[in-house]
Amino acid sequence: MRLGELAEKVSGKLIGDDAEFRGRFTTLGGAREGDVVIRHWIDDKGVKIASEKGVSAIITQYPRGEASELHEVPLILVDRIEVANAFALSWSVKNFAPSSRRVIVTGTNGKSTTTHMITHILRESGRSAYTNTDLRSEFNTLIDPVVSQQISESGSPEFLIIEVSEVQGWLGRVMRDHAYMMASAVEPEMAVITNVAMDHIGLVDSLDDVFREVSGAVRALKEGVAVLNADDPRVREMADINPHARAVFYGSGTEVRYDEGIYCGDELLVSPHELPLRGEHFIQNTLAAVAACRGLRLSLDDIRDGVRTYRPLKRRFSVLMEKPLVIDDFAHNPDGIRSTVRSALKTLKGRLWVVNAIRGSRGEEINLLNAGALAESLKGAGAELIVTASSDLVDRQNTVLENERRAFLGVLEDNGIEYKYIETLRESLKTVLDAASPSDTVLLLGAQGMDPASKVLKEIMGNS
CATH class of the missing domain: 3.40.1390.10 (MurE/MurF, N-terminal domain)
Structure with missing residues (x-):
């Protein structure tokens, strides 16, 4: 060319x-x-x-x-640089993995875990698979050519499992129809949709905007299967938007569901104690991965073995310590916060402590929504709440601005939620470890501001 x-x-x-x-x-x-x-x-x-x-x-x-x-x-x-990246993705697939079977995964929450689990199940069953999500890093934006380069080096695997951002932008400009554009470039036989929720405030202004962007992945199917979350009403609506796609559901009342274990039809696939994690979001992601693998015609034995041996991505309801029980989760938007707190309350040991990192340089709106979800989730829970800006460890692009701090704390105060504000992450973690008893539960919430927590905890414990 x-x-x-x-x-x-x-x-x-x-x-x-x-x-x-x-x-x-x-x-x-x-x-x-x-x-x-x-x-x-x-x-x-x-x-x-x-x-x-x-x-x-x-x-x-x-x-x-x-x-x-x-x-x-x-x-x-x-x-539009995204047009170039979409062409590069399409060209790379056609030239370096032309016979691959292709699956895309998108949604507001859980797409990384779902993508990663599908890939793990395929590999455990002896099939070769490439994914743009792994334990070390997540090349999931598709707004640069990293994925195209990786596909060119992948050795033409049998499967490509591609995570697609539901909303994407650059310099404050929304890359409209990002999921549709990138899904069209991949030409998948299957699109897996996790959920529709508010995030990326400033790029999208409403759930209708998010629905439009996420549903682009279903609209992009020329034929094949849309694997949809039956427990999300907006995702259920996607069953009717593309006459060329066949809808398959997972979740409550469907073939693939959770009922004190992961079921596929009448068969118990994985019992609760065999699940790597038992958080609400993790179970939803597991159902999505199981439904996708069934749609790819994998055997129940292969799927069962894959789920049982799966090891989650970092910061997905990860246990960092046992005494006290310290759980770390990348809860970065309202739905993620609600789900993570609910899951923590179900597994609660002793008193609940929450350390929440404010989202820095993301605007007031997302912080108002996050604080509202946190206040709603903690009301009546009797939890001790510490809020931090993580100013000692974040870079300029994640620095909490004064208006963001005021917005977040103002919502807590308006809802009568007591809290302690500590500027630095290190001091926040030291405070909670000093105060919590060995029988308590500590929940660490937040996006980039909480990312260094695991390392800091090790340093604190090593110096104690």
């Missing part, structure tokens, strides 16, 4: 020679001779690095400085 043809396919403008492209789509750091680099922005230093590596071209939305005037490497300028 020539660069001029590539520019047309990504709705871009070619600046430079119309050379032949024979490499891969990749990042600047991973580029080799002949590759095409995709970056949201690039400056003259980036162009020089690309030139030294011998890349064929750079696709970018924002050339900075003298980048567009150097002419050392052909540039393709685009208005």
Whole structure:
């Protein structure tokens, strides 16, 4: 394919020679001779690095400085970088995994765990599978070419299990129809939908917006199966939006359900004590993975073995300590907070302590909603609440702004929820460990602000 043809396919403008492209789509750091680099922005230093590596071209939305005037490497300028990344994904699938069976997973909560579990079940059954979600990192945005590069290196596996962000944006601009665009690029035989809930405030303003974005994954199916959460009314509505797709449900009252164990029809697949975790969200994600694997025609024995041997992703209702019982969860939006607190109350040992990290640099709206969900969940629970900004450990992009702090704490006060505010995460964790008895339960909640908690706890305990 020539660069001029590539520019047309990504709705871009070619600046430079119309050379032949024979490499891969990749990042600047991973580029080799002949590759095409995709970056949201690039400056003259980036162009020089690309030139030294011998890349064929750079696709970018924002050339900075003298980048567009150097002419050392052909540039393709685009208005929407996501169009380029969607083409790169489609091209990589067709050229490096053309015979693969493809599944996409999306939704507000649980898509990483569901994606990871489906992949684990497939691999445990002896099948080869690639996923863009793993225990170390989650390349799930698809707004850069990491996944395209990984697929080119994957060795043409039997299955591609691709996590798709339900809502995506950059520099405050929503990448409208992101799930539809990326799902269309993958051309899956199956779309798994976990739920529809509020998150990404500023990119979406209502549940109707979230529904539109998430349902794009179902609309993108040319044929095949939509695996839908029967316990989410908005997800149930997706059964009727694509006449080319067959809807299969999981959850209450369906073939794949939880009733003191994971059932498939009349058969008990996995008993409660065999589940790696018993949190509400984890059970929903397990049901989604089981339903998806049944749809892929895996045997019940293969699915059972996969679920039993599964090890969860980090910060998914993870137990960090036993005495006191310290549970860490990436509860970053209202639904996640409610579900995690409910699950903690069900497994409660002794008194409940909650340490919650405010979401930094995400705006007032999401923090108002999160604080409301926390207040609702803790009312009458008799819990001790500590709120932190984690100012000692977060970077600039996750710093809690004063208006965010006021918004979060104001909701707690309006709801009569008593709390202690501690600025730093280290002091917050030290305070709760000093106060909690060995028989108590400590729940750690929050997104990036709580990410370092596991490491900090080890340091505290090592120094005690």
